[in-house]
Amino acid sequence: MNFDFSDDQKFLKNEARKFLEAQCPTSRVRKVLDEDAKSFDEDLWKAVGEQGWLGAAIPEQYNGLGLGRLELCVIAEELGRAVAPIPFASTVYFLAEAVMLAGSEEQKAYLLPRIAAGEVIGAMAVSEGPGVTSASTLQATVEGGTLNGVKLPVTDGDIANVALVLAKENGKPGLFIADLTDASVTRDALKTLDPTRDAARLTFKDAPVRRLGEAGQGFELLEQINDRAAVLLAFEQCGGADRCLEMAKSYALERYAFGRVIGSYQAIKHKLADIYVKNELARSNAYYGAWALNTDAPELPVAASAARIAGSEAYWFASKENIQTHGGIGFTWEMDCHLHYRRSRQLSLVAGAPRVWKERLVSQLERRNAAA
Secondary structure (H helix, E strand, C coil), X not given: CCXXXXXXXXXXXHHHHHHHHHHCCHHHHHHHHHCCCCCCCHHHHHHHHHHCHHHCCCCXXXXXXXXXXXXXXXXXXXXXXXXXXXXXXXXXXXHHHHHHXXXXXXXXXXXXXXXXXXXXXXXXXXXXXXXXXXXXXXXXXXXXXXXXXXXXXXXXXXXXCEEEEEEEECCEEEEEEEECCCCCEEEEEECCCCCCCCEEEEEEEEEEEEEECCCCCHHHHHHHHHHHHHHHHHHHHHHHHHHHHHHHHHHHCCCEECCEEXXXXXXXXXXHHHHHHHHHHXXXXXXXXXXXXXXXXXXXXXXXXXXXXXXXXXXXXXXXXHHHHHHHHHHCCCCCHHXXXXXXXXXXXXXXXXXXXXXXXHHHHHHHHHHC
């Protein structure tokens, strides 16, 4: 049994890396941080769309490339490595996957071609503030096809034009598609640790919406969407974690202290070894998740949870230790270490914090054991 990517997928990965090295150097990421403007690189978003990446997993009948989830995984890894300042995850991992999973034919025909063309930027509006949103705490409501409520924080909510919103309809939770360009929607930008992936407070006042999927399936669909997104996010985190290890190793082999490169000291060797171990563990879980996602295996909830937990831990640890390996200069604005630290914290909170996924993993394992 082959647990590796195919030659074609490896070729795609290499070409994606070359493209991003040319089109997305850290200077472009810093430009987004330095400028008080929209929190994403519009030119890079357009270029990525022209490469067909936005529609990689979208069927050809909806103007996508019709590839598969494995191809999307290798693209996600390279985007994470480059710390790309674009709303790829919100649009492709969440909105596109949700529409392909539960959208009507009309919704697919309308949204998927526009996503593939880069005309739609998506957002996932679930949270209503601190704490875990549940059926008992959900406040947003839909009556007569109009939505009222407040969602925060919403990743990429300040730049998105379409959002998936979790709300109650007739007392039952559902997912709804909302047009964020409508005058009934108010946006307030929120400050975050990673300004290259913005967040916003969205206020809906009699906003027209369309339900996605069947009535009352809100949380069930949300879990399925999050499982799919978790695997793709794990590959982004693997890409970022591997880049952190490369940066730390490179600096450790060129920085001298007391007449020796610091990489020759045991403290630095152990630090880099610990990063490597966590990265490999995260990659193993990400590959398991990719297999489950691509084959629609019943193990997907367990695999996605494991990939999400390991990926979040590995990227955070690698970004933190990368700063420490660089020493005092690693904390400065001039170094690129903070770009990965910012992104590691941002990615660890998308689709739920690691503690939420740990609880989900335990509950899934208990359920599987009980069934056995």
